[in-house]
Amino acid sequence: MSAAPIVFSRVGKTYPGIGARPTETILRDFDLRIEAGELLALVGPSGIGKTTLLHMAAGLETSDTGAVQTGGDRRLGMVFQQPRLLNWLSVVRNVELAAEAAGVSPRRGLELLTEVGLDGYQAAFPLGLSGGQRQRVALARAFSIDPEIVLLDEPFSAVDALTARRLRLLLQDLWLENPPTGLLVTHNTQEAAFLADRVIVLGGRPARVVEEIKVDLPRPRSPEDPALFEIHRRIMSRLI
Numbered sequence: 001m002s003a004a005p006i007v008f009s010r011v012g013k014t015y016p017g018i019g020a021r022p023t024e025t026i027l028r029d030f031d032l033r034i035e036a037g038e039l040l041a042l043v044g045p046s047g048i049g050k051t052t053l054l055h056m057a058a059g060l061e062t063s064d065t066g067a068v069q070t071g072g073d074r075r076l077g078m079v080f081q082q083p084r085l086l087n088w089l090s091v092v093r094n095v096e097l098a099a100e101a102a103g104v105s106p107r108r109g110l111e112l113l114t115e116v117g118l119d120g121y122q123a124a125f126p127l128g129l130s131g132g133q134r135q136r137v138a139l140a141r142a143f144s145i146d147p148e149i150v151l152l153d154e155p156f157s158a159v160d161a162l163t164a165r166r167l168r169l170l171l172q173d174l175w176l177e178n179p180p181t182g183l184l185v186t187h188n189t190q191e192a193a194f195l196a197d198r199v200i201v202l203g204g205r206p207a208r209v210v211e212e213i214k215v216d217l218p219r220p221r222s223p224e225d226p227a228l229f230e231i232h233r234r235i236m237s238r239l240i
Helices: 050-058 091-101 107-115 131-143 161-177 189-195 226-239
Strands: 006-015 024-034 039-043 065-069 076-079 149-153 181-185 198-203 208-214
Touching (some): 024 050, 024 065, 024 181, 039 050, 039 189, 050 149, 076 131, 091 107, 107 131, 198 226, 208 226
Parallel strands (some): 039 181, 039 198, 076 149, 149 181
Antiparallel strands (some): 006 065, 198 208
16 A cells, blocks of 8 residues: 545635525635645634535545546545444445455455454444444444545544544554555544644635644654643634
8 A cells, every 4th residue: 555645736616506595615726735644634614615625535526626636546445424334234244345345355354343342243233333333343444445545524523522532542553554645624623633643724715724733743642642732722722
């Protein structure tokens, strides 16, 4: 696997008005580069365009103007706010299907289920798992394809605070094994500071970069590190 950069070049996006809702331009001439092997976090108010940018990187949405480049046909893992598992298939089949579709040996998926603490749950079905366990399956599925790019859309916002903390530590461990290029969309500024190499704070309409904050702290990181709290405070000050 070789990580690939993600480049947004003069990207524009306008949503047409529906009924009483006016036409809305959320992005205009937007530029951003995510370096290969870097994990970048996007933070900003709701509706500013964070998820739109992530969907463009995934190929789920197109820009009206400009271009989004991911280096060609890359193996791409995604983790959403909800796990989006196939409830009629076992845990192991959910992970194996992703690996098979990517042309990767399913053995890696089996190893990852053990790494994420689900050894013994391979034959279980998603509806029999807790929310945190289902999100562990989603993480194993995303990393089972040996991804070059990983996109994370508020991945831990639907679980309780303690489970989210454990999942962030788990994600950090998975990332350190073989870092892909990552884009994290989150409203949680502490999560952004803990996980990211760089945090981009968005503001305005159309969206623009109001601050770029580099997180020059070695990994593995501890959530209790006072330096992370200072970065969190800096992010919050820009949002407020």
